[in-house]
Amino acid sequence: MKKEFDKIVRIRRSVRRYKKTDINDDDVKDSILHASLAPNSSNLQLWEFYHVTSEKLMNKISEACFKQPAARTANQFVVIVTRKDLWNKRRIFNINTIKNKTLNASDKSLKNRDLALKYYKYLIPTIYREFFGLLGYIRYINAMIIGLFRPIYRQVTNSDMRVVAHKSSALAAQNFMLSMTSKGYDTCPMEGFDSLRVKRILSLPYSSEINMVISCGIRDDNGVYGKQIRVPFDDIYFKR
Ligand SMILES: Cc1cc2nc3c(=O)[nH]c(=O)nc-3n(C[C@H](O)[C@H](O)[C@H](O)COP(=O)(O)O)c2cc1C
Numbered sequence: 001m002k003k004e005f006d007k008i009v010r011i012r013r014s015v016r017r018y019k020k021t022d023i024n025d026d027d028v029k030d031s032i033l034h035a036s037l038a039p040n041s042s043n044l045q046l047w048e049f050y051h052v053t054s055e056k057l058m059n060k061i062s063e064a065c066f067k068q069p070a071a072r073t074a075n076q077f078v079v080i081v082t083r084k085d086l087w088n089k090r091r092i093f094n095i096n097t098i099k100n101k102t103l104n105a106s107d108k109s110l111k112n113r114d115l116a117l118k119y120y121k122y123l124i125p126t127i128y129r130e131f132f133g134l135l136g137y138i139r140y141i142n143a144m145i146i147g148l149f150r151p152i153y154r155q156v157t158n159s160d161m162r163v164v165a166h167k168s169s170a171l172a173a174q175n176f177m178l179s180m181t182s183k184g185y186d187t188c189p190m191e192g193f194d195s196l197r198v199k200r201i202l203s204l205p206y207s208s209e210i211n212m213v214i215s216c217g218i219r220d221d222n223g224v225y226g227k228q229i230r231v232p233f234d235d236i237y238f239k240r
Helices: 002-011 025-035 055-064 084-101 107-128 134-146 158-182 195-201
Strands: 047-052 076-082 186-190 209-217
Touching: 002 158, 025 047, 025 076, 025 158, 047 055, 047 158, 055 076, 055 195, 076 158, 084 107, 084 158, 134 158, 158 186, 158 209, 195 209
Parallel strands: none
Antiparallel strands: 047 076, 076 209, 186 209
């Protein structure tokens, strides 16, 4: 298992040119399922995955990605969309799931259930609710004042919450790419795209955000641009 994981991590590379060989839709769908199992903030799952296989949409997405080689030669795309705007819907999903799951629970799990319900009923709305960005600033000032006296969660502005949602989406993206590698496929994560156009192509609401467009396929002989380059490990590893 340890060896397998090491292999998968090392084989994965950002591939810029793919073979013309088709990849299997169900395999990609299964990797998207793996993506959805990624850890995510408060288990709100503020993400959606768009699996693009139609030639017409593929061409449009490639154009929105400036026809860069990783997009132009792709066999399929997976677009990871961050849906911070769905926080309330997902919060209610969690509340209902917890209530249904613990119908015949023991006393100890009832205590945990009550804590979890309080979390979704009161804490989540306190940090996610917005009113033209104003509530975020009020939360921020509040956190600064309370933070003078005790540790406090400080990432509470509207843009902080966007970062929170994008972090989880990026973890899903990595689950997806490693899963694809494990099946013998290749990927390239991209942020070089026109986000407004990608949203229009996929008929997404204005409030959604594109986290990453990931092109998929099988690497061509010249598909990887050279050896993997990283700064020396000692420059980034600190043991305290
Ligand atoms: C968030 C993100 C955005 C990226 N955007 C692009 C992109 O638009 N086009 C591209 O060719 N590569 C893109 N990459 C791939 C990086 O260039 C690549 O991961 C990096 O050079 C390291 O190479 P490796 O993935 O092969 O290890 C992106 C990677 C990440 C994580």
